[in-house]
Amino acid sequence: MKQKKWMIALSLALLSTAAFSQSKSENAPIFTQATYQGDDQIYKDNPLKPGEFYNPILQGCYPDPAITRKGDDYYLVVSSFAMFPGVPIFHSKDLVNWKQIGHVLDRVSQLDVHDTGISMGVYAPGITYNKNNDTFYMITTAFAGGLGNFVVKTKDPMKGWSDPIKLRFDGIDPSIFFDDDGKGYVVHNDAPAKGQELYNGHRVIKVWDYDVEKDQVVPGSDKMIVNGGVDLSKKPIWIEAPHLYKKDGRYFLMCAEGGTGGWHSEVVFVSNSPKGPFIPAGSNPILSQRYLPRDRKNKVDWAGHADLVLGPDNKYYGVFLGIRPNEKDRVNIGRETFILPVDWSGDFPVFENGLVPMEPKLKTPQSVENKTASKEFFPNGNFTYNENFTGSSLDFRWIGLRGPREDFITLTKKGLLIKPFETNVNELKPTSTLFYRQQHNTFSFSTTVDFKPQSEKNLAGIVCLQNEKFNYVFGITTNGKDRYLVLQRTEKGKSIILSSEKISAKGVVNLKVSAKGDQYQFSYSVDNINWINSGTVVSGDILSTNMAGGFTGCLIGLYATASNDAFPKLN
Template sequence: MQMYDNPVISGFYPDPSVCRVGDDYYAVSSSFEYFPGVPLFHSRDLVHWRQVGNVLDRPGQLGLTDDIPSSRGIYAPTIRHHDGLFYVITSRVGAGGVPAGHLIVTSERPEGPWSDPVHVDLPGVDPDLAWDDDGACWCSTSGVRMARIDPSTGAVLEGPWRTWSGSGGQYPESPHLHRIDGWWYLLVSEGGTGDGHAVSIARSRSPRGPFEPCPSNPFLSHRSTDLPIQSTGHADLVQAADGTWWLVLLGTRPRGAFPRFHVMGRETFLAPVRWEDGWPVAGPVQAQHPAPAAWHPWAPEPARDDFDSAALSPGWISPRSLPDTSWSLGERRGWLTLRAAGPSLDRPGYTFVGRRQQHLDCRVSVRIDPGTGRGGLCVRMDEAHHYELEVSGGEASVVARIGPLRQTVARRPVPPGPLTLVIETRTTGVLPPSVTSAGELEQGPLGTEAAGPDTLAFSIVGTDTALLAELDGRYLSTQLSTGFTGRVIGMYAIEGSVAFDWFDYTPATLTGQSSGTGGVAR
C-alpha cells in the first residue's frame, strides 16, 4: 500500500482551501503581510503540490503599506470554481486586528491573470463562497454569519444573519459551506488556532438554516493529546475524482521541551474522510496515511535559483511590497541585485526577498557579492524576531534580534569579493542557549538543558568552512514571537546595492536525514 507524508504543503501555508475541477485540484492559503499574496497550488492527487502562481500579485490588489503590522494583511482565502470562473475571496486585516473588509478576484485560469478586486462589506474574516441551484451566491464569515451577495459587484443582497456557531468553543471561524447529497453542510473551526483548535459541522436543507449539529462534534481535534501533529483545524472538504472524500486543514509540528515550539507556522495537512449516517468521520491526522487512488511516485528536488530568468519565481516573497526600484535581475546578468530601501530589518520599509522554511532540517546557502553595500542572509519571523548573517566592509557578523534586544553575537574578517553564506537548521544535537564572542562558541555547562526545537548554525564557506555562531531556534518560533506566520529565510540589503549569484535550499531528507517533509515542490 502506498503511503503519503504529512504535511502535504510544508512550511507556513496556513488556512488552506481547496477545490477540484475535473482531475485537477487547486489550493490557496493565507499570506498575511507578505507580497505577493495568496499562494496558489496545483495537484493531480491531493498529495503532490506545485505552486503555479500567486492570486494577488499586483500591489494594487493588496494595498499592504508599511503601517500593516506583521501577521496582519491577507487572511484565510477560499477558492471555488463556478460557471467556468475561478473565484478567490479573502479578508484584509489592518492594525490592531481590525477587519478592513473582504475582496473577490476572478480568473478563467488558475495561473491568472486575476482580476482587480471587488470589495464586499461584511463583518468578520475568513469568508467563503457557495452557489445554490438557482445561481444565488452565499457568503459566510467568521461568527458565523451568512449573507447573499452579488459576487460580480460585491453588493450584499440579503443579510447578514447569524446561523450556527459551533459546539461552544471560542472563535468560531473559517466557515465553509458545501452542498452534498441534498444537504448543506457548514464546517466551522473553533477553539482558537492554537492547541485547542477543532473542526465541527452542521447541516441544513437550506443555506438559510436552521442548521442541525453533528452529534459527535467536534469531529476532528487533537487537543489534549500527545500526537505529534497539533492545532488541527481550519478545514475544507473536497471529493476526489474516485468518489472518496478528504479534508485539507492546518496543523503544527511542535518540538522541544514544554511548552514545545513550532517554527514553520501552521502547515497544510491532508486527512481522509468517511461518511456514517450522513456525517463525516475523520481520523487523527497522522504523519503518514494510505495514499489516494491517484497517488503516483514523486520526489521534490532541491530548490535552487540561479537567477537566470526574466522574473522571480512565485515562491519568493517580501514583507508588504517589493518596489521595482529595489531589485533587478537584469542589472547584472545571472545575479539578483537588491538595493537598500531602509537601513534596518527592525522596521518596515527594507529590501528582503525570501522563501518559507519548509523542512525541520535544512541547509540554505547563497553566493553574495556585497560590493560597497551591506546585506546578507536572514531568518525572519517579524521585525522584532530574526537572525542575520551579514557582510559589509570586509567583515561578516551574526546578529540576533529577539524582542527589544539586538546583539551582534559573532564577527569575523572576510576577504573582498563573492562569498558563500550558509545557514543550517538541525533538530538533532540541539544546543542549550549559547553566547558567542569573536566567533568562538562558549563551552561548558550553561545551567540549562537543550530545550528548543532546533539549532541554527551560521557559516562562511571558502577554502575552509568557518562556523561563526550557533543559536537557539526557540527565539524564532511562534510561541516566542507570537502571530500567525512562520520562518522565512531570505536575502536582504540595508545599505547600497548587494548582488546574489544563486540561492540554494536543500532539505535534510535529500542528504539522508529524516525531517518529516511534505509533498510540495518549487
C-alpha cells in the same frame, strides 16, 4: 565665458551622477546561488513505498488552506499575510502532486501591505468554483490598505485574477457557496451583537445572500447561524473559517473552533436551508489533535481550519492546517497544509484518523502515482532545492515582504542583484529581502554573495525572520577599509551583536545557516571549502510563534540594506 562655466558645471554634475550610480551599483550585492536542504529524521525513518505520499503536502508557512474543483482540476489557496505577492495558489489533478501556478494577488492594485506587520495583511482565503457561470471566486480579509473583506474573480486561475471588489460587511474568514439554483451565499466569522459578548473569544457565524450579478452581499440579508460554537454553555472560543456544502439535499456548515493553537479543532453542523437553523453533529469535533499526549513522538498539532472536496476516486478529502513543532515544542516552520481522507458514509463527514496521532504517510487515491520527487511538482519529505539565479524568472517560492520583489531584484548574467533599500528588517516598511520559507526542523540554507560595502550603513547577507521584532541578521558590512561579518539577534525589538569578525577585504563569501531543531548555527567560507562557525550555536526560540507570536513561520532571506544597524564590535 558663461557658456564655458555652464559646460564645466554640467560635466561635474554628470561625473557626480556617474560616481553616485557607480557607488550605488557597488553597494548592490550579487547573490550567485542559493541552496536549501531539508533533513528531518522522520522522513528517513519512514521512506515512501509505491502508492504512498507524505503529509503535510505543503511544508512551511502555507496555512489556512481552502480548495475547490472544476472537472479534473483542483485549486488550493493559502494565507500569505504581509508577504508579496499574496495568496499562493496551487493546482493538482489528483490531490497528491501539486504545482504552484502563481499568486492570486500579484499586483499592487490588488494588495496594499506597505506598512503592515508581517502577521497582518491577508489571510484565511476561500476559493470556490461556481458552475452556474463558470467562474472562480477568491474571497478573503485584508487587514491593510482599507479593503476589509473583498472578492476577486477569474474564468481561468492560470491566467490571473480581477482587481478586488470590496464587500460591505465586517468580520473575518469569509467563504462563498453557490447553490444548485444559482443563488449565492457568504458565510463568515463576526463579533456578537454589541453588548451581547459573553466571554473572551465569543464569536458567531453569519450568513448573507450574495448578489451574483452585482458581486455584493444583499443589504439586510445577514443572519446569525451559529452563536459561540457547538455548545454555548461550554463557552467555546473562536468559531471561525466557515464553509458551506450541500449533500443529499441538506446543507452542512463546517467551521474551526478553539483558536488556532493547541485547542484547535474542526466541527460540523447540518440544516435543511443554507440560512439555518444549523444543528451540530453529536460526533464533534470531527478533526483535532488536542486530546492527545503532549510528549507523543513525531507530533502533529493544532489541526483545524479545514475545507472539503470530492477526490478523483469519488471519495471526500479535507485539507487543513497543522504544525510540526521541534524538540522543544517550538513552532519555527509555521502552520502547514495537511490532507486526510474523509469518511462521509454516515450523516456527517469525519476525518479518517483525524482524532488519533497523525502519521507522516498516506495512501494515494486509487490509480494515482506520487510524482512529488519530480522538479515539475512542489516537493515534500526531505529534498534539496538549488537556485543559481541564471534564469529569466524566479520560482514562485521566492517572495518579498510588504511589496513586490521586482522593486529591488534584477536577474543578471552574474547572478541576482539586490538593490538595497534604506530600510532594514526591523522596520514596518518594504525591505530589500528575497525570502524562502523554512520547511524542515533540520535544514541548511546557503548562499554565495559578492559584496564590497562602501559604508557601515551597507550590509548584505542572510536574515532568519519570524517578524520585525524577532530575527537574526548574518551579513557583511564594513568599518573603515575593513570588511566584517556580523551576527545580530533581535528579540522584542532590541538588537545585540552576538559575533563579529574581520574577513578578507574582497572576494565572494559563502554564508550558511543550519538548524537541528532548536539549535541554529551560522557559518561562512571564503574559499568554498572550509566552513567557519560565527559564534556559538544559538537558540531558534525567537524564530518560533511561541515566543514571537503572530501567524507566520520562519522566513529565510537574501538581504541587503542601506540602513544597517548591525555594527561590528571592535577590539
